[in-house]
Amino acid sequence: MKQLLVLVAAWLGLAMAADGGQLYSQNCAGCHGVNGQGIPGVFPPLAGNPRIQDEAYVVKAIRQGVSGPLEVGGQTYNGVMPAMSQISEADARAIAAYIKGLGATTTTPPQPTATPEPATDPALAAKGKALFLGQSRFQNGGAPCMACHTAGNFGPMGGGSLGRDLTDLHTRLGAAGIQGVLANIAFPVMRESYKGKPLTPEEISALTAFFAQTAGQPANTHQMDMARMLFAGFIGFGGLFGVMYLFWSNRRVGLAERIRSRRSA
Known part of the structure; x- marks a missing residue:
């Protein structure tokens, strides 16, 4: 009987881990990476991060958010992880169980090899600018970025002021960080605005090229x-x-x- 209970518990644990893996892919992988490797200087790694062994901490971080500075693997991260209250506590526990396995696979966080950013394609950046301004519509009907944000210099009327100025977004996050954020939107207002209207990979690439072009320009004052x-x-x-x-x-x-x-x- 005892062995049967152990087998049932093990089976339930594997089922939770499997569900946690799917939930992680949907809600976390865009920023922290498929294998929990993170993005150096932007999003902290989960693999090898001792904090993820504390289930209560992970559940609270997922549902209530976290703000920096945080030090992981000798590197300081000073960003903000928004609260994802739409994730139930049970699902957050499933994610916590899954990422514990990520931490067990390695003792030091894997650091991706730094590669130079590719040169910005002017034509692709122009497409991104048109999408940002609403001159071209997003394929799935999402609102143009300019409704809430500004980036670069668009003349006296500029862009929206509800959200943060994104002029230096590429400088802060890099191409990988921008693509992760746009592919897996976590910010509450933006998430609701694009609910059921995800950006396509082509649109994300175009916006990334546009933000690379605005990097270094004077921010809005x-x-x-x-x-x-x-x-x-x-x-x-x-x-x-x-x-x-x-x-x-x-x-x-x-x-x-x-x-x-x-x-x-």
């Missing part, structure tokens, strides 16, 4: 925000003045004015 407000104010004032002029020019002629016009005639 408070002066730019003021310029946008003034520009919008001038447009609004001009529109209001035009409406008032049309209303005044088409007003009914009063009785006194009609009498005066008759006398002068």
Whole structure:
């Protein structure tokens, strides 16, 4: 009987690990890598990370988020992992069980060989810019990035200010980091906006090329925000003045004015 219970427990553990692997691929692999290797300087590795052996810590990190600085493998990570409250506690425990296995496979986090970033393809970057601005539609109907973000210099109106300025996104995350974030969207507002409307690999590549092009450009400033407000104010004032002029020019002629016009005639 005892052996049977052990076999059942082992089977349940394997089933949980299998489910955890699928959940990990859907929710975590985009940033932390298929094998938990992470991205040096951007997303910390999970393989070989002693923190992942603490199930309670992992579940809390998944459902409530984590903010840096964190030191893993002698390297400091100072980013923000958003809360993924849509993942149930049971699923978070399954993920925790799966990534424990990642940590058991190696004692030191694997570090990918650094390779130089490929030269930006101007044509691909132009496609990414068109997608960012909404000049070209995303295949699955997602909102254009400019609705919430700005990146580079788009003139006095700029882009959206709801989200962070993405001018230096490529500098902060690199190509692999950008592709991981866009392929596996975790930020709550962005996740809801693109729910059921994932970006295609081609769109992700184009946006990555665009962000590589904006790297090094001056980021948006408070002066730019003021310029946008003034520009919008001038447009609004001009529109209001035009409406008032049309209303005044088409007003009914009063009785006194009609009498005066008759006398002068």
